[in-house]
Amino acid sequence: MFTIKRHKTRLVTIGRVKVGSPAPVTVQSMTKVRAADVKRTVRQILELEDAGCEIIRPAVLDMDDARAIKEIRKHIHIPLEADIHFAPHLALEAINAGTDGIRLNPGNLKDKNEIKKITLAAKKRGISIRVGANSGSIVPRHAGKKTIAQMYKHMQDLMVKETLAYCRHIESFGFHNIMVSLKASDVLTTVYAYRKFAKISDYPLHLGITAAGPIETSTIKSAIGIGSLLMEGIGDTIRVSITGNPIDEIKLGYEILAALNIRRRGPEIISCPTCGRCKSDIIGTARKLQELLENSDIKAKIAVMGCVVNGPGEAMDADVGIAAGDDYAVLFKNGRIIKNKIPFKSVISVILKELESSHS
Numbered sequence: 001m002f003t004i005k006r007h008k009t010r011l012v013t014i015g016r017v018k019v020g021s022p023a024p025v026t027v028q029s030m031t032k033v034r035a036a037d038v039k040r041t042v043r044q045i046l047e048l049e050d051a052g053c054e055i056i057r058p059a060v061l062d063m064d065d066a067r068a069i070k071e072i073r074k075h076i077h078i079p080l081e082a083d084i085h086f087a088p089h090l091a092l093e094a095i096n097a098g099t100d101g102i103r104l105n106p107g108n109l110k111d112k113n114e115i116k117k118i119t120l121a122a123k124k125r126g127i128s129i130r131v132g133a134n135s136g137s138i139v140p141r142h143a144g145k146k147t148i149a150q151m152y153k154h155m156q157d158l159m160v161k162e163t164l165a166y167c168r169h170i171e172s173f174g175f176h177n178i179m180v181s182l183k184a185s186d187v188l189t190t191v192y193a194y195r196k197f198a199k200i201s202d203y204p205l206h207l208g209i210t211a212a213g214p215i216e217t218s219t220i221k222s223a224i225g226i227g228s229l230l231m232e233g234i235g236d237t238i239r240v241s242i243t244g245n246p247i248d249e250i251k252l253g254y255e256i257l258a259a260l261n262i263r264r265r266g267p268e269i270i271s272c273p274t275c276g277r278c279k280s281d282i283i284g285t286a287r288k289l290q291e292l293l294e295n296s297d298i299k300a301k302i303a304v305m306g307c308v309v310n311g312p313g314e315a316m317d318a319d320v321g322i323a324a325g326d327d328y329a330v331l332f333k334n335g336r337i338i339k340n341k342i343p344f345k346s347v348i349s350v351i352l353k354e355l356e357s358s359h360s
């Protein structure tokens, strides 16, 4: 099996989670309700924890959100990174409330003296700062049309330059618990920006494509953008952005990591696309198995194939699998058929039993 060699990055801590090599690449998400609504925020974070979320980021819009962090943290089990834009006083309040990390946007929180105050407060509390650049906010809003167009042409350089300068300013106060992100909604801009930054800095990188769209669009953009960087060994924590359910952000995050043999959460289902040779409900069976096993610790490769002619051979590397005949299926292990004539309606229970016996 091929494996990817990670770039060496500095190890940074956020709460009890380490980010940077050699720590595992973590998967994170944002809450999608107001932080001040503690009950709903906690409920969403606990659901995300169950799905495998390892760092959570609520948006902090006002003092109520910032203060709510204190109560939220009492009920959750993963580190919390407060997402701050524009308002330094909210960063300070979030730090006071016990946040594990803060994200500052170098495009809209620029006052050097305020950054100094935030950095010193973060240093005192031993929390992390993520310098999180976004293509949309790095270009000054007052710039003329022509200037904006020119800046967008060199967006990746601009993002890297501004982010690096921001890091240097924070470092000047003896603070190095820094992570960095350089997200654009354009995949290529994002990839170039991260690549460039990874060449000149060893700060751990939080990867993501910003405003990646609804699930179908985001899946493609994130798999290409985040995936190609990970393939090059770049990236220490990832957030898939979806206009939709945050649980899907976590699921997709793990799918990207699993596809690159970086990390797996639960088993891998390999199933054929079906064709005219298939006479059974392979689509429903594969989906059902995925649902049943999505929170399982079993690290097996499970094949669900539509015909006996090609199935076992095509899924030779599966630990266990079925290939369907007319109303029956065969069970195979490592490409070898071990049981014939299983009624198709019991294939799921047969697979589950097989998994149980080989993992007990």
Ligand code: SF4
Pocket: 272, 273, 274, 275, 276, 277, 278, 305, 306, 307, 308, 309, 310, 311, 314
């Ligand atoms: S395994 Fe069989 S049914 Fe599935 S796509 Fe291949 S040939 Fe078609």
